[in-house]
Amino acid sequence: MTKTPSNKLWLYDTTLRDGTQREGLSVSIEDKLRIAHKLDELGIPFIEGGWPGANPKDVQFFWQLRENPLKQAEVVPFCSTRRPHTKAGDEPMLQAILAAGTRWVTIFGKSWDLHVTAGLKTSLEENLAMIGDTIEYLRSQGRRVIYDAEHWFDGYKQNPDYALQTLKAAVTAGAEWLVLCDTNGGTLPHEVSQIVSVVVKGTGNTEETLSQLPITNYQLPIPQIGIHTHNDSEMAVANALAAVMAGAKMVQGTINGYGERCGNANLCSVIPNLQLKLGYSCIGEHQLNQLTEASRFVSEVVNLAPDEHAPFVGLSAFAHKGGIHVSAVERNPLTYEHIQPELVGNQRRIVISEQSGLSNVLAKAKTCGIELDKDHPQARQILQRMKELESEGYQFEAAEASFILLMYEALSCRQQFFEVQGFQVHCDLVEVKETTNSLATVKVAVNGKNILEAAEGNGPVAALDAALRKALVNFYPQIADFELTDYKVRILNGNTGTSAKTRALVESGNGQQRWTTVGVSSNILEASYQAVVEGLEYGLLLHFQAEKTLKV
Ligand SMILES: CC(=O)SCCNC(=O)CCNC(=O)[C@H](O)C(C)(C)COP(=O)(O)OP(=O)(O)OC[C@H]1O[C@@H](n2cnc3c(N)ncnc32)[C@H](O)[C@@H]1OP(=O)(O)O
Numbered sequence: 121m122t123k124t125p126s127n128k129l130w131l132y133d134t135t136l137r138d139g140t141q142r143e144g145l146s147v148s149i150e151d152k153l154r155i156a157h158k159l160d161e162l163g164i165p166f167i168e169g170g171w172p173g174a175n176p177k178d179v180q181f182f183w184q185l186r187e188n189p190l191k192q193a194e195v196v197p198f199c200s201t202r203r204p205h206t207k208a209g210d211e212p213m214l215q216a217i218l219a220a221g222t223r224w225v226t227i228f229g230k231s232w233d234l235h236v237t238a239g240l241k242t243s244l245e246e247n248l249a250m251i252g253d254t255i256e257y258l259r260s261q262g263r264r265v266i267y268d269a270e271h272w273f274d275g276y277k278q279n280p281d282y283a284l285q286t287l288k289a290a291v292t293a294g295a296e297w298l299v300l301c302d303t304n305g306g307t308l309p310h311e312v313s314q315i316v317s318v319v320v321k322g323t324g325n326t327e328e329t330l331s332q333l334p335i336t337n338y339q340l341p342i343p344q345i346g347i348h349t350h351n352d353s354e355m356a357v358a359n360a361l362a363a364v365m366a367g368a369k370m371v372q373g374t375i376n377g378y379g380e381r382c383g384n385a386n387l388c389s390v391i392p393n394l395q396l397k398l399g400y401s402c403i404g405e406h407q408l409n410q411l412t413e414a415s416r417f418v419s420e421v422v423n424l425a426p427d428e429h430a431p432f433v434g435l436s437a438f439a440h441k442g443g444i445h446v447s448a449v450e451r452n453p454l455t456y457e458h459i460q461p462e463l464v465g466n467q468r469r470i471v472i473s474e475q476s477g478l479s480n481v482l483a484k485a486k487t488c489g490i491e492l493d494k495d496h497p498q499a500r501q502i503l504q505r506m507k508e509l510e511s512e513g514y515q516f517e518a519a520e521a522s523f524i525l526l527m528y529e530a531l532s533c534r535q536q537f538f539e540v541q542g543f544q545v546h547c548d549l550v551e552v553k554e555t556t557n558s559l560a561t562v563k564v565a566v567n568g569k570n571i572l573e574a575a576e577g578n579g580p581v582a583a584l585d586a587a588l589r590k591a592l593v594n595f596y597p598q599i600a601d602f603e604l605t606d607y608k609v610r611i612l613n614g615n616t617g618t619s620a621k622t623r624a625l626v627e628s629g630n631g632q633q634r635w636t637t638v639g640v641s642s643n644i645l646e647a648s649y650q651a652v653v654e655g656l657e658y659g660l661l662l663h664f665q666a667e668k669t670l671k672v
């Protein structure tokens with residue numbers, strides 16, 4: 121007999137149901153299966169898989185999951201109560217969730233009298249019967265029931281007596297969890313605290329009473345309270361935390377906060393806040409430190425760019441740019457970090473820019489294996505040169521590879537793999553059916569040999585890149601693995617018309633790593649050429665210095 125720790129919380133992920141109600145997010149069955157297995161690995165105990173009666177994909181999902189079941193999580197289908205004036209047993213939707221073959225099911229019903237009369241167009245009594253009959257029927261079929269009280273907070277504010285009657289109908293019929301939903305996302309944390317406290321007291325399951333009960337194997341007295349919040353007032357996470365602090369034991373949310381309209385409570389923020397700040401127990405420590413990876417995995421699968429500024433799991437969540445910050449963080453990370461990034465699987469990053477001080481340069485040098493200190497004669501020179509270039513339009517925070525080359529240059533250890541002696545680009549403006557319309561010629565010197573090469577491309581930068589590779593590949597065969605993966609151009613002072621300066625950012629890769637280089641000029645080709653050349657140079661540098669630590 122294990123006594124349930126009073127700090128134990130149950131997470132309920134609805135990425136595969138409410139998350140897919142986000143505009144612009146659509147997943148295949150394979151995507152859903154991959155995400156479900158990832159959430160299972162993360163230790164989420166309840167995973168809402170979809171609404172099987174609503175579309176064929178969700179039916180298939182539950183069938184396919186049986187062939188490759190989850191290790192620890194309960195997968196849960198979701199459905200509404202029966203329709204007005206029907207029999208629960210005759211409802212095809214309820215048959216569909218039974219056919220999903222799960223232990224648990226989630227049913228949502230109406231708490232707000234307005235929704236009953238204006239939405240369902242039925243009587244308040246009939247809505248109570250719909251909730252009760254549906255849950256009773258599912259219980260009679262051997263299912264355990266989570267009841268989502270839709271529009272709970274709005275309903276309670278308008279007509280508390282009726283809202284409480286809906287919960288009573290659910291509990292009397294056998295629901296084990298009552299999940300209070302802030303469906304429209306308009307409730308504020310102080311209201312959530314107050315209203316959840318009322319319901320928790322009503323169940324008799326306050327922290328004081330719970331601590332005196334002989335609770336075994338994580339079984340809590342029935343019913344327990346859960347929370348499901350939406351982010352329309354940007355309060356979803358705060359409201360979920362407020363509900364837990366008022367006694368809720370289940371938190372529903374989604375990875376990356378995906379969900380209808382402005383989204384749901386973001387579990388990537390809810391979990392570390394609960395676990396690291398409030399001392400609740402949700403998932404294992406070894407699972408918490410997979411949170412960043414899980415967040416990025418899900419954004420990759422659903423094909424949405426990750427939010428780089430997301431708390432806890434974003435690329436910038438522990439990125440330090442201001443020189444004052446970097447100086448202090450290098451001495452003690454607590455000065456500018458609210459948690460250790462590694463606890464959630466993230467990492468500290470130092471950003472180089474005109475906001476940098478010497479500390480940024482030293483920290484960045486260290487990540488390249490270069491041991492510099494503040495008294496090193498070249499350290500301040502690197503900082504000053506970088507700031508001068510930033511004032512001319514270069515941007516190193518997005519182009520670390522160019523900054524590293526600049527550092528090597530200042531330290532007189534920049535290896536010259538090749539020297540570009542000139543280039544020409546010819547653009548064919550005549551409309552042709554073929555995609556090729558640019559021709560570049562380059563003159564390069566390698567190891568004292570002069571090479572003249574030409575290549576075509578579907579644009580001038582592609583042609584230039586191809587000509588350079590052609591000229592160099594015989595000397596450096598690894599160049600065959602390099603590819604230009606992204607190219608961005610920004611006009612820096614647009615009000616000067618065609619004489620404006622251009623910044624070109626080129627992202628290159630070698631199949632294992634990616635790096636970005638920058639060029640700036642009033643000539644767009646010249647800016648692109650600088651970035652392309654540095655891209656090739658940095659790729660070679662990575663290749664030749666892969667294992668070498670440079671000591672200056
Ligand atoms: C708060 C939430 O997020 S709830 C989940 C919302 N998610 C979705 O709606 C996604 C999946 N939905 C669907 O695929 C479809 O809407 C379906 C299959 C569920 C229903 O489709 P349709 O039968 O064509 O109905 P439609 O979508 O137009 O309207 C919803 C119906 O559900 C009824 N309904 C809404 N809530 C409930 C409820 N709690 N209990 C019973 N019926 C309900 C509405 O009254 C309406 O019925 P009516 O058309 O007989 O008046």
Ligand SMILES: CC(=O)C(=O)O
Nearest residue numbers: 228268270271301303
């Ligand atoms: C159930 C649900 O998704 C909601 O009320 O928002």
